[in-house]
Amino acid sequence: SRENLEILDLATGTGDVLLYLVKANSKIQSAHGIDLAENMLAIGYEKIARLNLQSQITLQKGDASDIPFTENCFDAVTIAFGIRNMEEPESVLKEMYRVLRKDGRALILEFSRPKNPILRYLHTFYLHAILPFLGAVFSGDFKAYRYLGETVQAFIYGEKFCELMKDAGFQNIKAHPLTFGAAAIYEGEK
Numbered sequence: 001s002r003e004n005l006e007i008l009d010l011a012t013g014t015g016d017v018l019l020y021l022v023k024a025n026s027k028i029q030s031a032h033g034i035d036l037a038e039n040m041l042a043i044g045y046e047k048i049a050r051l052n053l054q055s056q057i058t059l060q061k062g063d064a065s066d067i068p069f070t071e072n073c074f075d076a077v078t079i080a081f082g083i084r085n086m087e088e089p090e091s092v093l094k095e096m097y098r099v100l101r102k103d104g105r106a107l108i109l110e111f112s113r114p115k116n117p118i119l120r121y122l123h124t125f126y127l128h129a130i131l132p133f134l135g136a137v138f139s140g141d142f143k144a145y146r147y148l149g150e151t152v153q154a155f156i157y158g159e160k161f162c163e164l165m166k167d168a169g170f171q172n173i174k175a176h177p178l179t180f181g182a183a184a185i186y187e188g189e190k
Helices: 016-024 038-050 089-099 117-139 142-154 159-167
Strands: 005-010 028-035 057-061 074-080 100-111 171-178 183-189
Touching: 005 016, 005 089, 016 028, 016 038, 016 057, 016 074, 028 038, 038 057, 074 089, 089 100, 089 159, 100 159, 159 171, 159 183
Parallel strands: 005 028, 005 074, 028 057, 074 100
Antiparallel strands: 100 183, 171 183
């Protein structure tokens, strides 16, 4: 367990993952987030300034498949619910590996699919019927929520995703299912 950790969050959006990690772990010295959506980053800047964390957390425009940092500079790289939307998840994983220090860790939180066949059926029904309906009711946008369900169903998960991580160079790869397998945290070390 190192001190003075430097971390990077990809597809950081409004910086919520970084804010949570910095509050939860006093060993984090600096936290950086990148995202292509400048309007999301602007909201993140406001949150960080409101909490007076500008000296510890920085956000910038950047592409997860071409990370704007040199190799071997982070102790941990995270991405939450973003990798399934990347055109080439393999190149994102390779970039994560590149910028990690030796023994650094990648943590990837992503939707998954339950192993239990009954739960998997209910999960699929929820993604394709309930979620788009609720999205339409509360946001007026049926298509966006249907798209979410489709990307979750189409994205690889479990052992197949662990294989992608292995191909990118990671070792000691583990998948931790959450909420009965509806999501998972994948971790791997450099």
